[in-house]
Amino acid sequence: MQLAVLEASGIVEQGGPIVWIQLGLAVFGAIFIVERMFFFHRARVNVADLLIGLGNHVKKKAFAEARHEAARAPGPVARVAHAVLLRADLPRADLRDIAQEAGQLEVPRLERNVRAILGIALLAPLMGMLGTILGLIDVFQKMNERGGFAGPAELSGGVFQSLITTALGLVIAIVMYLFYLYFLGRARRLIHRLERAGIETVNLICDARWEDQRAAQEEKAKEGKG
Numbered sequence: 001m002q003l004a005v006l007e008a009s010g011i012v013e014q015g016g017p018i019v020w021i022q023l024g025l026a027v028f029g030a031i032f033i034v035e036r037m038f039f040f041h042r043a044r045v046n047v048a049d050l051l052i053g054l055g056n057h058v059k060k061k062a063f064a065e066a067r068h069e070a071a072r073a074p075g076p077v078a079r080v081a082h083a084v085l086l087r088a089d090l091p092r093a094d095l096r097d098i099a100q101e102a103g104q105l106e107v108p109r110l111e112r113n114v115r116a117i118l119g120i121a122l123l124a125p126l127m128g129m130l131g132t133i134l135g136l137i138d139v140f141q142k143m144n145e146r147g148g149f150a151g152p153a154e155l156s157g158g159v160f161q162s163l164i165t166t167a168l169g170l171v172i173a174i175v176m177y178l179f180y181l182y183f184l185g186r187a188r189r190l191i192h193r194l195e196r197a198g199i200e201t202v203n204l205i206c207d208a209r210w211e212d213q214r215a216a217q218e219e220k221a222k223e224g225k226g
Contacts, residue, residue: 018131043075076106099198121176128169135162
């Protein structure tokens with residue numbers, strides 16, 4: 001174990017300053033990944049169960065209870081439903097606009113730090129190429145000092161620096177890009193759930209109104225016959 005640590009530290013030292021920059025990018029990327037993992041874990045909610053619970057309250061005209069249940073549930077899906085329930089007395093078109101606006105407000109939260117992860121995935125191999133160029137410059141500089149000739153021991157430092165920075169940059173880029181694709185997919189699925197929750201909440205409210213109107217018309221019809 002100790003030998004492996006020493007070998008790793010030796011590789012970092014031979015990689016030059018570019019390796020430290022790449023490690024810094026990896027640390028920031030890991031922080032962003034952990035933050036997104038925690039966010040999407042908290043945002044998980046069963047949309048069907050949430051809508052069933054809200055629908056039961058809406059049918060009973062218990063809008064206060066429905067708003068309380070939506071406010072208590074975690075995640076952006078519940079916040080969209082709560083925003084619609086706060087304006088339950090508005091027409092359908094206005095409710096649709098509220099649902100759309102509430103969903104759009106949640107999008108920046110879903111995409112937060114995702115672009116930063118992509119940026120690190122793009123920047124890490126570029127830093128590796130910069131390290132490669134610097135390593136080759138060091139090699140040619142030593143050859144120039146030796147009159148065009150230099151031994152393997154003298155050239156190995158620059159070549160090794162080139163290989164280390166290139167390999168490390170590719171490893172960081174691959175890992176970060178895979179996480180970027182993963183979070184991008186989760187964000188898009190969550191946006192779809194936001195849209196579904198908004199539409200279904202509007203339908204629940206409007207269907208409850210229609211049931212009231214039909215019941216009132218039936219009552220009037222019975223009174224007319226009576």
